[in-house]
Amino acid sequence: MKKRLVLKLPFRILFSVIAIIVIVTAYFPIRSVFKLVNHDYNFFSSVEIYRRDLYEEVIDKEYSEIVDKYIKDDNFKKENLDMYMDIDYYDRKNFLTNINKLIDLKYTIDDINLINSKVSDEFYSKLFDEYVYDISKYLNVDYFKEKNFDRYKAYFNGNYEKTVLYVNIGLDKDYYTDTNMTSEFSNTILVNKYNGITEDFVVPDLVQIASDCSVDDEEYMTKEAATAFEKMCRDAQKEGYDILANSTYRDIEAQQRTWDLYLGLYGQSYNDKYVTKPGYSEHHTGLSVDIKSKNANIFKSSKEYKWMLENGHKYGFIHRYPESKVDITGIASESWHFRYVGKEIATYIYENNLCYEEYYAMFLDK
Numbered sequence: 001m002k003k004r005l006v007l008k009l010p011f012r013i014l015f016s017v018i019a020i021i022v023i024v025t026a027y028f029p030i031r032s033v034f035k036l037v038n039h040d041y042n043f044f045s046s047v048e049i050y051r052r053d054l055y056e057e058v059i060d061k062e063y064s065e066i067v068d069k070y071i072k073d074d075n076f077k078k079e080n081l082d083m084y085m086d087i088d089y090y091d092r093k094n095f096l097t098n099i100n101k102l103i104d105l106k107y108t109i110d111d112i113n114l115i116n117s118k119v120s121d122e123f124y125s126k127l128f129d130e131y132v133y134d135i136s137k138y139l140n141v142d143y144f145k146e147k148n149f150d151r152y153k154a155y156f157n158g159n160y161e162k163t164v165l166y167v168n169i170g171l172d173k174d175y176y177t178d179t180n181m182t183s184e185f186s187n188t189i190l191v192n193k194y195n196g197i198t199e200d201f202v203v204p205d206l207v208q209i210a211s212d213c214s215v216d217d218e219e220y221m222t223k224e225a226a227t228a229f230e231k232m233c234r235d236a237q238k239e240g241y242d243i244l245a246n247s248t249y250r251d252i253e254a255q256q257r258t259w260d261l262y263l264g265l266y267g268q269s270y271n272d273k274y275v276t277k278p279g280y281s282e283h284h285t286g287l288s289v290d291i292k293s294k295n296a297n298i299f300k301s302s303k304e305y306k307w308m309l310e311n312g313h314k315y316g317f318i319h320r321y322p323e324s325k326v327d328i329t330g331i332a333s334e335s336w337h338f339r340y341v342g343k344e345i346a347t348y349i350y351e352n353n354l355c356y357e358e359y360y361a362m363f364l365d366k
């Protein structure tokens with residue numbers, strides 16, 4: 001007779017318990033992995049998240065592209081998981097290594113997101129030397145320029161926006177040093193003690209200002225500026241104002257003669273203060289006009305001056321060297337000097353109480 005294999009009761013219980021343990025231990029990883037997959041994680045990343053015992057920390061939070069992409073990377077640091085979960089992923093070179101460095105230096109999540117979204121790879125490494133606690137304040141200024149960063153820090157005046165703006169203008173440098181020179185004319189050209197013109201600079205379309213709007217027959221501006229000026233002069237005449245071009249286009253030689261004349265008469269310190277070096281005068285552009293009124297010897301006390309302040313922008317002219325902006329323009333207040341920039345820019349400058357250096361640094365200096 002064949003002997004039936006019958007398990008005794010204690011063995012049956014033991015096998016059942018083992019079977020339950022096997023099923024349960026297999027069930028929970030599978031369930032967890034599929035929950036992670038449902039949470040948008042890649043299958044293999046999900047297995048790894050579970051394997052590294054990070055399931056609980058990951059599952060309750062929003063999907064993290066960093067965790068998904070780098071969980072199997074040697075540089076993935078478990079202790080940085082919370083930070084990884086909140087940092088935005090950017091497709092950048094050495095991304096994980098770099099954010100690890102930033103985390104070690106105690107940069108915040110907001111700092112790191114801003115840095116990743118804004119700075120170049122070259123600039124990135126600058127942030128590894130030491131913790132720059134106010135990096136976000138600089139990066140949040142629209143016209144922040146990486147190449148000027150060290151100058152911002154050296155110049156810092158208590159206001160981030162103004163620091164960035166003023167250094168971009170060049171105010172941290174001495175006049176006439178390390179200047180930008182251009183040979184190209186444009187209606188928006190900036191000429192000042194930091195920005196000059198080269199010898200071969202040519203103003204296109206110089207035309208003579210009509211005699212009813214000029215003190216003599218030797219005043220020239222670009223065709224566009226002259227047309228705008230004459231329209232302004234004649235509209236003003238109709239209202240009883242007398243606005244005449246007194247000094248307009250001047251070439252480098254003419255400015256040199258002016259420079260030499262005053263140097264001989266009053267010396268260097270006078271020139272430094274009141275005369276612009278040849279190559280750096282806005283009169284070289286054919287867009288500037290010194291205005292005279294027959295009604296008053298001192299333009300500032302004339303009714304024409306007031307009229308110009310209120311109406312110049314409607315014709316495209318700005319008051320170029322206001323008293324309140326002397327520290328920025330580097331030119332002593334000149335009530336008579338106006339500059340053609342076109343109506344749109346002139347109106348913006350008028351409405352926002354800017355000087356041209358500020359406008360230029362904010363919108364034109366790329």
Ligand SMILES: [Zn+2]
Binds near residue numbers: 289290334336
């Ligand atoms: Zn002038």
